[in-house]
Amino acid sequence: MHVSIVHPRDLAKSDIERWRVLQEADPAFDSPFLSPEFTIIVGELQEQVRVAVLQDGQETVGFLPFERYPMGIGKPVAAGLTDAQGLVHVKDLELDPRELIRACGLGVFEFDHLVSGQPLLVGRHTRHPSPIIDLRDGYDSYVETVRQNSGKTYRSTAYKARKLQRDAGPLQHDYATTDRAALRTLLGWKTDQYRRTGRTDRFARPWIVELVERLLATDTEHFGGVFDVLRVDGQPVAGHFGLRTATTLAGWFPAYDTTYAKYSPGLIHHLAMAEKAAAAGIEVIDLGRGEKEYKEKLKNGEYEVMEGRVARPSAGASIHWALRVPVRKARGTVLASPILRSTADRALKTFGRLRTSLSSLAS
Structure with missing residues (x-):
């Protein structure tokens, strides 16, 4: 096995096609986060992005996109943003994961959304469900499943959609729009949500905003950014920006105007999005890993993703273990317990309210 390490911009056309x-x-690789276009576009904005090209004789048998940091610490491309990670490879590929990361110049490779069936899996790792909306039998079949499994939610959402129209005006859903003004509105809602819930605001990092804008401008047969927005009387009230392959849409940045929260605009929007996406x-x-109430109400299936790391003896791996593994274990314990998870969520929201109040006073 020969491994070449290249920057995404140096991939040949034949590499991208392969x-x-x-x-x-x-099907395990049918995620836009595993598409070559995603790695190439992130690589335009983040110099630390690399691709390991695996060759067996004259045949290219795999591609591992990753980011390389000091001390030989490796992470997936756009770590912290992506819901699918891993090596895109031929069937039944056999390799030594530790030798692979050595060839990448890494002492450790950490992941939290590794797709199933990866030859990278070695040692201990944690499995997580990743909920999906399965539309392979059509939208009508999906809706029937929602009615059976979450009948109260479906009836309530339909009622609130009618009430929203009575109270505020006609509903309009634009799928695959390139309306940049509406996109900026969505990102603003998302920033408010991050702050309100005590999370880190991803859009405080300019490169992520630039990434979204570049992805919005990308639309090919195999890959593209997809922005859709729900409007009431012409005004945006909910929306989502995600990525797609030809057949999979990755849920990424959904948000809504909290002024309309009592109408559940997020649920109204997701059902409309599913119908247009199926068409x-x-x-x-793919709704992505994570315990969210709306995901439980909308899902009719799930995938499985892995969290863990591949490491070989090195100073970087030791430092990484000391800094990251105990934190990951503690977080896993909290997320596995409904009581602890609820307590942590309340604490984050309290922090978010305090942060918002202090920010308002400062301005």
Whole structure:
């Protein structure tokens, strides 16, 4: 096995075509986060992005996109943003994961959304469910499943959609729009949500805003950014920006105007998005790992992703273990307990309210 390390901009056209062939050959890789286009666009903004190109003789058998940091610490591309990570490879590929990360110049490779069936899995790792909206039998079949499993939610959402129209005006759903003004509105809602719930505001980092804008401008047969928005009387009230392959839409940044919170605009929007996505050829909407009430109400299936690391003896791996592993274990304990998770969520929201209040006073 020969491993070459290149920056995404240096991938040959034949490499990109081969990557796409391998991706389309296995349903496990059908995520836009594993598409070559995603890595290339992130690489335009983040110099630390690299791709390991694996060759067995004359055949290219795999591509591992990653980011390389000091002390030999490696992470997936756009770590912290992506819901699918891993090596895109030929079927039944056999390799030594530690030798692979050595060839990448890494002492450790950490992941938290590794897709199933990866030869990278070694040692201890944690499995997490990743809920999906499965549209392979069509939107009508999906809605029937929601009615059976979450009948109260479906009836309530339909009622609130009618009430919203009576109170505020007609509903309009624009799927795959390139309305940049509406996109900026969505990102503003998302920033408010991050702050309100005590989370880190991802859009405080300019490169992530630039990434979203570049992805919005990308639309090919195999990959593209998808922005859709729900409007009431012409005004945006909810929306979502995500990425797609030909058949999978990855849920990424959903948000809504809290002025309309009593109408559950997020649920109204997601059902409208699923209908339009199905009509556009999308078979699966990946809602992403995470315990969220709306995901439980909307899902009709789930995938599985892994959290853990591959490490070999090195100073960087030791430092990484000391800094990251205890924190990850503690977080896992909290997330596994409904009581602890609820307590932590309340604490974050309290912090968010305090932060918002202090920010208002300062301005």
